[in-house]
Amino acid sequence: MNADWDVTTLLEGMVRDLRPHVDPEQTAMIGIFTGGVWIAQALHRALGLKTALGQLDISFYRDDFSQIGLHPQVRASDIPFAVDGRSIVLVDDVLYTGRTIRAAMNEIFDYGRPANILLAVLVDRGGHEVPVAADIAALRLNAAAGGQIKLRGPDPLRLELLTSPRTAS
Amino acid sequence: MSFSTFRFGDGNPQYDAQGRLRHLLNTEGLREPEMLQILDTAESFLSIAQRSVKKTPTLRGKTIVNLFFENSTRTRSTFELAAKRLSADVLNIAVSTSSASKGESLIDTVDNLMAMQVDGFVIRHPEAGAAHLIARHLGDSALVINAGDGQHAHPTQALLDVFTIRRLAGPIEDRVVAIVGDVLHSRVARSQIHALSILGCPEIRVIGPQTLVPKELSALGVHVYHDLQAGLRGVNVICALRLQKERMESHRLPSLDEFHRRFGLTPERLQWAQPDALVLHPGPMNRGVEIASEVADGHQAVILQQVAYGLAVRMAVLTLLAGAAGGGENHA
Numbered sequence: 360m361n362a363d364w365d366v367t368t369l370l371e372g373m374v375r376d377l378r379p380h381v382d383p384e385q386t387a388m389i390g391i392f393t394g395g396v397w398i399a400q401a402l403h404r405a406l407g408l409k410t411a412l413g414q415l416d417i418s419f420y421r422d423d424f425s426q427i428g429l430h431p432q433v434r435a436s437d438i439p440f441a442v443d444g445r446s447i448v449l450v451d452d453v454l455y456t457g458r459t460i461r462a463a464m465n466e467i468f469d470y471g472r473p474a475n476i477l478l479a480v481l482v483d484r485g486g487h488e489v490p491v492a493a494d495i496a497a498l499r500l501n502a503a504a505g506g507q508i509k510l511r512g513p514d515p516l517r518l519e520l521l522t523s524p525r526t527a528s
Numbered sequence: 529m530s531f532s533t534f535r536f537g538d539g540n541p542q543y544d545a546q547g548r549l550r551h552l553l554n555t556e557g558l559r560e561p562e563m564l565q566i567l568d569t570a571e572s573f574l575s576i577a578q579r580s581v582k583k584t585p586t587l588r589g590k591t592i593v594n595l596f597f598e599n600s601t602r603t604r605s606t607f608e609l610a611a612k613r614l615s616a617d618v619l620n621i622a623v624s625t626s627s628a629s630k631g632e633s634l635i636d637t638v639d640n641l642m643a644m645q646v647d648g649f650v651i652r653h654p655e656a657g658a659a660h661l662i663a664r665h666l667g668d669s670a671l672v673i674n675a676g677d678g679q680h681a682h683p684t685q686a687l688l689d690v691f692t693i694r695r696l697a698g699p700i701e702d703r704v705v706a707i708v709g710d711v712l713h714s715r716v717a718r719s720q721i722h723a724l725s726i727l728g729c730p731e732i733r734v735i736g737p738q739t740l741v742p743k744e745l746s747a748l749g750v751h752v753y754h755d756l757q758a759g760l761r762g763v764n765v766i767c768a769l770r771l772q773k774e775r776m777e778s779h780r781l782p783s784l785d786e787f788h789r790r791f792g793l794t795p796e797r798l799q800w801a802q803p804d805a806l807v808l809h810p811g812p813m814n815r816g817v818e819i820a821s822e823v824a825d826g827h828q829a830v831i832l833q834q835v836a837y838g839l840a841v842r843m844a845v846l847t848l849l850a851g852a853a854g855g856g857e858n859h860a
Contacts, residue, residue: 419573419584419585424586424851425850428848428851432568434572435572435574466584470579471580
């Protein structure tokens with residue numbers, strides 16, 4: 360399958376799935392740079408969350424830092440709310456190996472102890488290497504290893520498929 | 529060794545054959561992309577100091593040696609804290625307690641530490657070129673950071689100064705910066721001049737008595753003033769230098785009082801510069817000599833911010849060099 364997915368439609372699905380899990384007065388949201396922040400900005404707006412959006416750059420937490428070094432453009436992580444006791448929706452664009460999410464959770468816990476974290480992604484493409492699963496995914500694929508799915512943006516948001524994965528369900 | 533005679537030999541040992549920054553020895557010869565990457569990465573580390581857990585796992589399992597052959601409080605402790613906040617292990621070796629005082633050579637000391645599988649050295653030494661010597665000796669096997677060598681260079685101080693200017697005074701490309709005081713004996717001044725030039729500072733001035741300003745500075749495009757009032761006119765940033773009392777040959781200055789009368793920064797003289805001009809000082813300050821207490825503690829001084837920023841900049845330098853050691857392409 361090689362369709363052009365409509366990101367707007369996928370985002371609407373995510374908002375629908377997330378709504379029962381969020382309390383706009385209490386729930387906080389964190390996007391992972393870069394694509395995850397774009398998705399989080401859209402979800403944050405659509406869900407009307409009152410707490411300012413958090414942004415994470417996980418460069419300093421990567422498990423492959425000693426192999427590949429520092430990302431050339433590190434942005435500052437910014438969590439503009441108290442993490443302790445907070446319900447957090449963690450947002451990324453594509454879930455693949457799960458290592459980014461592991462790093463992101465390590466970083467979040469260095470800010471405090473959240474009550475719970477929900478993982479919401481635009482695409483879960485399979486190929487997980489650590490036990491991380493998305494609670495909410497607009498699209499679940501079983502993409503071939505080595506294939507690439509990339510979110511381009513920020514305006515407009517476009518999901519690009521660089522090889523042809525099979526749709527899992 | 530005097531202010532300007534030291535030159536490192538062939539090539540630039542800071543970079544490896546692939547163009548990766550492997551050692552930080554001097555701001556001279558540092559390329560703009562790496563300098564900007566250090567400064568931008570430091571921005572990211574600033575926020576970490578505000579968290580409940582002020583550490584990242586970036587250098588977990590690495591060992592960094594602080595090898596100090598000269599006294600230092602600020603530089604040594606910020607390097608130690610920087611490495612610890614990156615989860616590295618830190619070994620502090622001061623000359624008075626080490627075998628160097630028993631006649632062991634610098635290279636022998638380093639080789640012994642390398643046998644303990646350390647990953648990097650932060651070195652301060654009274655001789656110009658000491659860090660270069662170690663970097664050449666070690667090549668790619670460990671990172672070397674120059675934390676001050678004689679009167680030659682102090683690159684992390686210069687980087688934290690340009691970081692401070694960029695954050696608090698605005699874009700370096702349209703700021704006039706004056707370095708005031710004992711430029712002759714100052715490794716900080718030389719490194720500042722190179723860092724500011726690389727980042728496109730349009731006008732760098734040096735202000736001091738003729739006996740304490742080396743003549744060859746004009747060749748670097750620096751404007752030299754021997755009159756404080758003329759030199760401060762229109763300046764956005766004032767970098768005061770510590771008067772190197774312990775390095776001063778007596779004939780270069782009639783007295784400390786005389787220096788203060790002509791070049792000491794006082795509240796009245798600050799008014800010769802731009803109204804919002806920032807005052808930087810690398811510390812430790814000689815209050816009442818190069819800087820009056822009213823200025824050091826005044827609202828235009830950013831001396832304590834420099835210390836906080838220095839920590840973030842040193843975390844960035846350690847991260848960048850350690851990342852390149854793993855084959856990372858940090859030259860992007």
